[in-house]
Amino acid sequence: MQNIVLFGPPGAGKGTQSAFLVDHFGFVHLSTGDIFRSNIKGDTELGRLAKTYMEKGQLVPDEVTIRMLEDSANAHQGAIGFIFDGFPRTTAQAEALDQFLEGKGQSILGMLALEVPEEELRTRLAKRAETSGRADDADPKVIQKRIDVYNEETAPVAKHYQSQGKYKGVQGVGSMEEIFGRLSAAIEGLS
Ligand code: B4P
Numbered sequence: 001m002q003n004i005v006l007f008g009p010p011g012a013g014k015g016t017q018s019a020f021l022v023d024h025f026g027f028v029h030l031s032t033g034d035i036f037r038s039n040i041k042g043d044t045e046l047g048r049l050a051k052t053y054m055e056k057g058q059l060v061p062d063e064v065t066i067r068m069l070e071d072s073a074n075a076h077q078g079a080i081g082f083i084f085d086g087f088p089r090t091t092a093q094a095e096a097l098d099q100f101l102e103g104k105g106q107s108i109l110g111m112l113a114l115e116v117p118e119e120e121l122r123t124r125l126a127k128r129a130e131t132s133g134r135a136d137d138a139d140p141k142v143i144q145k146r147i148d149v150y151n152e153e154t155a156p157v158a159k160h161y162q163s164q165g166k167y168k169g170v171q172g173v174g175s176m177e178e179i180f181g182r183l184s185a186a187i188e189g190l191s
Pocket of ligand 1: 054124
């Protein structure tokens with residue numbers, strides 16, 4: 001089974017590229033951000049809790065996020081492989097994911113990390129705010145907080161995969177098609 005972590009800061013293009021990768025490779029896409037937003041829309045207990053963190057640009061607590069991710073993965077028993085988008089975002093989440101997959105006799109094949117300069121991230125998220133209706137895109141202070149949280153809490157997750165020889169940096173600036181080409185080549189190079 002091919003399980004891939006698509007990594008990168010907020011606005012790096014994880015969600016955008018996941019859609020292309022699902023079409024091309026047939027992965028099941030698990031985006032923790034999308035699952036939280038769907039719970040917020042449905043006004044569930046989980047959604048109400050997640051909203052209090054997301055609107056401030058903070059991470060939703062590990063315990064809640066890990067349980068939700070495992071439930072979502074378990075709901076796709078026949079998957080040929082998962083693309084994990086926005087998860088893991090902390091080292092504790094990365095360790096929990098390893099354990100969860102190990103319990104199923106599986107593992108992560110590779111982490112593909114989209115590399116995009118901060119100025120470009122701010123520009124992309126501010127532009128998306130014009131159409132997304134996302135409260136966390138609308139306020140430049142919240143965008144900055146998300147970038148800061150990424151640098152402090154999420155960027156260290158790369159080391160977890162580097163130490164396993166599974167990390168691959170991918171240039172995330174260019175046309176969506178060019179970046180898809182780079183990611184596809186990186187996936188085909190994994191074994
Ligand atoms: P996410 O939904 O993961 O939001 P994100 O980091 O902003 O990434 P997203 O996928 O939306 O953006 P993308 O790069 O595709 O998380 C939202 C919040 O949920 C987090 O802040 C946190 O509070 C919570 N959360 C989620 N997962 C969590 C976890 N594991 N633990 C704890 N909390 C968690 O795209 C951005 C924009 O760039 C798009 O508008 C796109 O059109 C544009 N774009 C893409 N590619 C481009 C290109 N090549 N050129 C120009 N623009 C491009």
